[in-house]
Amino acid sequence: MRAVPAGHFIIKIPFNNELHLEAIRGEIHLELKDYSKMSSFSIVSGRLTIEEANVLAKQFHEALELPLDGFNIWLDKMRKDIGRGTYTKSVMTNYPAFGLKFSKSFHPQEPVIARILFDWDEEMTKRRGTSLEKNVDLKLNFDVPAILAEVRVNQPESETTEEPEEVVESEPIEKPIVKKEEPKSVENVEEPVIEQEEEKLPIILYIIGILAILGIFLVSRKKKD
Numbered sequence: 001m002r003a004v005p006a007g008h009f010i011i012k013i014p015f016n017n018e019l020h021l022e023a024i025r026g027e028i029h030l031e032l033k034d035y036s037k038m039s040s041f042s043i044v045s046g047r048l049t050i051e052e053a054n055v056l057a058k059q060f061h062e063a064l065e066l067p068l069d070g071f072n073i074w075l076d077k078m079r080k081d082i083g084r085g086t087y088t089k090s091v092m093t094n095y096p097a098f099g100l101k102f103s104k105s106f107h108p109q110e111p112v113i114a115r116i117l118f119d120w121d122e123e124m125t126k127r128r129g130t131s132l133e134k135n136v137d138l139k140l141n142f143d144v145p146a147i148l149a150e151v152r153v154n155q156p157e158s159e160t161t162e163e164p165e166e167v168v169e170s171e172p173i174e175k176p177i178v179k180k181e182e183p184k185s186v187e188n189v190e191e192p193v194i195e196q197e198e199e200k201l202p203i204i205l206y207i208i209g210i211l212a213i214l215g216i217f218l219v220s221r222k223k224k225d
Contacts, residue, residue: 004027019140095131
């Protein structure tokens with residue numbers, strides 16, 4: 001097997017058959033008995049949306065007057081996300097044989113991979129009984145890049161538009177006014193002077209003592225009389 005670089009390919013098959021392909025990669029297979037000869041050739045045209053794969057397959061089948069029943073079954077499974085296999089439609093009566101193959105890419109937006117196949121293996125050709133002389137004029141003009149470009153132009157743009165966010169003007173928040181009170185001056189209040197009884201007590205005792213002495217003097221004097 002040999003790798004094929006990415007690029008634009010124009011493949012011409014005898015009797016007015018022409019295929020234009022945009023490849024992201026490709027493969028060349030060699031004859032098992034003679035590695036100097038190619039036996040098959042395939043080109044991967046990249047990931048596709050389901051709609052792109054649908055249009056591409058319809059144009060391929062209609063150009064070659066091939067039934068679409070098998071493809072529609074596969075496409076329905078892909079739309080329901082239950083398709084796991086591949087779909088291939090080949091023109092085996094031509095030399096070289098060629099076909100269109102779809103497989104799943106597991107990409108959420110582009111879930112399909114398209115591959116164009118060409119085969120002229122000597123043993124397979126003998127089994128099929130095909131040759132260049134037996135070819136029929138198919139008049140096939142299959143331009144993959146042009147088909148996909150037309151599909152992408154006609155695809156409606158996403159209708160999901162983001163609604164502008166409603167801007168709510170918030171009222172200015174008033175800061176609480178804190179009144180700073182000046183400290184009140186504390187006047188020195190003179191407490192009333194309370195005469196304590198301890199200060200009055202000596203005077204009372206002095207008076208009582210004088211009265212006691214006078215009483216004793218008078219008593220003693222009466223007794224003498």
